[in-house]
Amino acid sequence: MTASNLARALRAIVGDDGVLDGDEALLVYECDGYVLERGTPELVVLPRTPEEAARVVRLLAARQIAFVPRGAGTGLSGGTLPLDAPVMIGLSRLKAIETIDVRNRRVQVQAGVVNLNVSRAVKDDGLLYAPDPSSQAACTIGGNIAENSGGPHTLKYGVTVNHVLGVEIVLASGKVVQLGGATEDLPGYDLVGAAVGSEGTFGLITRATLRLVRAPQAFRTLLAVFARVDDASAAVSAIIAAGLVPAALEMMDTLILQAVEQAFGAGLPLDAGAVLLIELDGPEAGLDDEAALVETLCRRCASREVRRAASEAERALLWKCRKRAFGAVGRLARNYCTQDGVVPRTQLPEILRRITRTAERHRLRIGNVFHAGDGNIHPIILFDERDNDEVQRVLAAGREILEACVALGGSLSGEHGIGVEKIAQMPLLFAPDDLDAMLRLRRVFDPDQRANPHKVLPDSKSCIETRTPRRQAAM
Amino acid sequence: MNSPLDDTQLGSCVHCGLCLDACPTYLETGNEAASPRGRIHLMRALADRRLSAYAPVRNHLDSCLGCRACEAACPSGVPYGALIEATRPLLEAARPAPARFTRRTLGRLLSSRTPRELGWAVVGRAAGRGFVDRLARRTGSLALARLAALDPGPRPRLPDVFEPPGEVRGSAILLTGCVSDTAFRATTRYAGRLLALGGIRVTVPNHQGCCGALALHLGDDRAAEHHLAALLSATAGPHADWIVPMAAGCSAHLRHAGRHLPDNASAESFARRVIDPLALLAQLSLPAPRHSVVARVAVHDPCHLVHAQGVAAEVRRLLSTIPGVTLVPLSESEVCCGSAGTYNLTEGALARRLLARKLSHVAASGATIIAAPNPGCLLQIRSGAIRDDLPVEVVHPLELLGRAHGI
Numbered sequence: 001m002t003a004s005n006l007a008r009a010l011r012a013i014v015g016d017d018g019v020l021d022g023d024e025a026l027l028v029y030e031c032d033g034y035v036l037e038r039g040t041p042e043l044v045v046l047p048r049t050p051e052e053a054a055r056v057v058r059l060l061a062a063r064q065i066a067f068v069p070r071g072a073g074t075g076l077s078g079g080t081l082p083l084d085a086p087v088m089i090g091l092s093r094l095k096a097i098e099t100i101d102v103r104n105r106r107v108q109v110q111a112g113v114v115n116l117n118v119s120r121a122v123k124d125d126g127l128l129y130a131p132d133p134s135s136q137a138a139c140t141i142g143g144n145i146a147e148n149s150g151g152p153h154t155l156k157y158g159v160t161v162n163h164v165l166g167v168e169i170v171l172a173s174g175k176v177v178q179l180g181g182a183t184e185d186l187p188g189y190d191l192v193g194a195a196v197g198s199e200g201t202f203g204l205i206t207r208a209t210l211r212l213v214r215a216p217q218a219f220r221t222l223l224a225v226f227a228r229v230d231d232a233s234a235a236v237s238a239i240i241a242a243g244l245v246p247a248a249l250e251m252m253d254t255l256i257l258q259a260v261e262q263a264f265g266a267g268l269p270l271d272a273g274a275v276l277l278i279e280l281d282g283p284e285a286g287l288d289d290e291a292a293l294v295e296t297l298c299r300r301c302a303s304r305e306v307r308r309a310a311s312e313a314e315r316a317l318l319w320k321c322r323k324r325a326f327g328a329v330g331r332l333a334r335n336y337c338t339q340d341g342v343v344p345r346t347q348l349p350e351i352l353r354r355i356t357r358t359a360e361r362h363r364l365r366i367g368n369v370f371h372a373g374d375g376n377i378h379p380i381i382l383f384d385e386r387d388n389d390e391v392q393r394v395l396a397a398g399r400e401i402l403e404a405c406v407a408l409g410g411s412l413s414g415e416h417g418i419g420v421e422k423i424a425q426m427p428l429l430f431a432p433d434d435l436d437a438m439l440r441l442r443r444v445f446d447p448d449q450r451a452n453p454h455k456v457l458p459d460s461k462s463c464i465e466t467r468t469p470r471r472q473a474a475m
Numbered sequence: 476m477n478s479p480l481d482d483t484q485l486g487s488c489v490h491c492g493l494c495l496d497a498c499p500t501y502l503e504t505g506n507e508a509a510s511p512r513g514r515i516h517l518m519r520a521l522a523d524r525r526l527s528a529y530a531p532v533r534n535h536l537d538s539c540l541g542c543r544a545c546e547a548a549c550p551s552g553v554p555y556g557a558l559i560e561a562t563r564p565l566l567e568a569a570r571p572a573p574a575r576f577t578r579r580t581l582g583r584l585l586s587s588r589t590p591r592e593l594g595w596a597v598v599g600r601a602a603g604r605g606f607v608d609r610l611a612r613r614t615g616s617l618a619l620a621r622l623a624a625l626d627p628g629p630r631p632r633l634p635d636v637f638e639p640p641g642e643v644r645g646s647a648i649l650l651t652g653c654v655s656d657t658a659f660r661a662t663t664r665y666a667g668r669l670l671a672l673g674g675i676r677v678t679v680p681n682h683q684g685c686c687g688a689l690a691l692h693l694g695d696d697r698a699a700e701h702h703l704a705a706l707l708s709a710t711a712g713p714h715a716d717w718i719v720p721m722a723a724g725c726s727a728h729l730r731h732a733g734r735h736l737p738d739n740a741s742a743e744s745f746a747r748r749v750i751d752p753l754a755l756l757a758q759l760s761l762p763a764p765r766h767s768v769v770a771r772v773a774v775h776d777p778c779h780l781v782h783a784q785g786v787a788a789e790v791r792r793l794l795s796t797i798p799g800v801t802l803v804p805l806s807e808s809e810v811c812c813g814s815a816g817t818y819n820l821t822e823g824a825l826a827r828r829l830l831a832r833k834l835s836h837v838a839a840s841g842a843t844i845i846a847a848p849n850p851g852c853l854l855q856i857r858s859g860a861i862r863d864d865l866p867v868e869v870v871h872p873l874e875l876l877g878r879a880h881g882i
Contacts (some may be wrong), residue, residue, distance in 0.1 A: 020506070025506075028510075030516075033491055072744065073492055073495075073512075074495075135492065291660035325550075327489055327549065327551045329551075330552070334486045335882045345704065
């Protein structure tokens with residue numbers, strides 16, 4: 001079947017403007033938030049409903065054509081890079097919030113609904129969708145489920161998998177399956193748990209039932225300023241050891257402070273070695289005591305200053321700084337690459353020292369902004385894509401940092417997923433038997449591996465050395 | 476003018492995608508090429524000569540409203556407005572001659588006084604009349620609804636100066652604009668009177684002409700330069716503390732006069748004094764309004780006011796001083812209504828979709844009055860409300876304030 005035949009057949013399903021095949025239309029889909037590797041699909045399909053999406057997949061199944069799903073393209077591990085997948089299925093038009101069940105605190109949404117819009121829709125009912133990735137103003141629920149996204153507030157509330165009750169997946173065969181559902185704690189195997197974080201390799205997620213939580217009655221948001229990263233790390237441990245469970249416990253280092261201060265002018269201390277953004281939430285009663293305890297603990301760890309957000313506006317500004325920190329880094333360098341390793345909390349000072357050494361060795365600037373409370377680091381490596389030598393050093397530094405995370409007893413990814421970026425490092429974390437078991441699980445859902453091929457699990461084709469060596473720098 | 480497609484400006488986009496959901500055309504289409512990130516990708520491809528400005532590329536870039544909502548959402552500080560402005564002349568150059576001629580003519584007709592007044596001599600008779608209103612409703616024609624949405628004649632004359640009743644606390648030059656001067660002159664008079672009430676001596680220069688924003692929006696950068704230079708000389712008389720354009724698109728444009736005319740010595744100081752009438756009113760101490768306006772009022776935020784100038788709270792603060800006004804929220808108040816300068820004429824289909832989106836939020840707001848602080852938005856939303864027979868009045872907040880102050 002020729003490409004134009006396929007396009008015609010797809011247009012019959014999704015309408016004329018739902019199939020993109022012009023060079024210019026495809027070009028903009030060549031990468032997501034991970035820009036180090038690029039590749040355009042042969043076609044982009046934008047179905048308008050979950051049913052249309054299923055028909056698209058059935059059509060592709062009949063012709064044995066592989067596909068790659070894409071939400072808003074904010075992913076940071078290259079999960080939407082087409083590798084042997086001629087067709088990209090974009091879910092940006094599946095934007096309906098289908099049912100809101102306030103009393104049972106759940107909501108059924110289509111995959112293209114933007115994360116923040118879920119919380120907005122239930123705000124007046126005093127509810128909230130807890131996972132809040134920093135890109136929540138743009139990223140989609142489908143993408144969140146594929147990557148098992150986290151966010152600053154997952155320290156207390158858990159990541160995406162803790163908030164998904166059910167998913168509808170169109171398998172690569174075109175069959176539509178429902179995993180889980182509205183009922184909590186279904187007996188049997190937790191297939192929803194397996195599907196969350198599958199990065200599109202089980203099929204196309206088209207709908208989800210999400211759990212809502214009650215919006216906290218009150219917040220205390222503190223900013224603790226430290227001269228040294230080590231002291232800030234010690235404060236993180238002290239807070240957790242004291243039995244407190246902050247809603248969020250985030251660290252930003254000097255480089256990041258410079259970027260966000262330039263961007264938002266929130267009056268952050270530019271001479272600090274690190275700051276901790278600490279949020280306590282819950283019933284109003286007792287919060288002030290907890291905040292006072294956090295302040296004492298920080299001061300005991302040599303914090304020179306602890307500020308408190310005095311109003312909702314001040315709180316919002318602090319969170320804006322944190323949540324938009326990645327993008328703000330664009331003010332310091334033309335490009336950046338974000339790592340997403342995890343280490344045991346006690347190893348934070350050590351991994352940060354190693355990152356500093358890596359930066360020096362490869363002559364790179366690396367900033368750190370991350371979820372300190374759960375040991376999920378986000379070193380941001382600054383570079384210029386036009387400098388090919390620098391790009392190679394970035395890739396090498398990234399590998400080194402992830403290897404260090406694993407060596408310190410941690411993991412490759414906290415929330416950004418494996419995608420293509422970290423696939424070569426999977427064997428560091430998993431023995432061949434583990435990988436084989438995961439591969440067999442994947443084949444239950446997608447025997448021919450036509451759903452997002454060459455992702456998550458390393459195979460001969462996915463190894464970075466054999467992929468197209470990067471792509472002309474120019475974007 | 477700025478050099479086309481500055482590499483550093485283009486490179487400041489880090490592809491994070493936080494702009495996507497702020498973009499009205501992406502919200503409507505879900506197409507990456509109709510998003511700010513996608514358009515920057517295309518501009519970069521043009522700059523790198525990976526693509527040429529052939530028709531589909533032009534279509535994606537033409538479909539940009541220029542609303543600059545993406546700039547407000549961008550953490551990386553990409554000067555998107557400047558980038559799209561610099562790109563538009565390149566698109567014009569690549570456009571087939573007939574289309575280029577049509578666009579250029581459209582720009583010239585709207586920004587020149589004589590054709591505008593000739594046009595008004597014809598349509599002005601039908602403007603704001605009840606029968607047009609009914610006809611628009613029956614036929615569902617947006618064009619007729621636009622006619623019905625114009626202020627009915629005869630238009631008031633503007634004095635050369637609005638003198639403050641009491642102590643003079645400052646001075647301002649009022650820029651009456653093009654379409655707003657022809658179709659909404661009563662609003663301009665309210666602006667002058669309200670500012671005078673706040674102690675500002677307001678002068679209205681003759682022959683002030685167009686500011687050039689319209690031409691720039693249509694990719695005619697040379698006409699834009701010419702207009703701006705002429706405006707600077709027309710306002711070069713006695714010093715005024717403020718320059719007050721009636722349209723948000725004009726003020727957003729004029730605040731960058733220095734960038735547009737880098738060789739003009741007075742452009743920078745001119746640009747610094749530009750302010751929207753409502754933003755200026757919010758800084759003045761007006762007496763308490765004498766009359767009440769009993770209504771549930773929702774504010775629509777014009778793109779070039781909220782995104783380009785950060786003016787939003789001021790409008791609500793001023794309206795809340797009026798006895799009887801209850802402010803109610805309007806969902807997506809800061810998402811473009813589809814008017815966007817000449818966009819509603821050149822990109823009709825998408826403009827109508829954005830209008831429908833806006834009207835659905837208007838209907839859901841439960842407001843009895845929509846306050847739209849910009850002539851283009853006012854015309855667009857009012858036309859839609861007339862066509863769809865929505866039980867809502869669409870007015871400029873200056874008019875509400877004027878009524879409340881009894882001036």
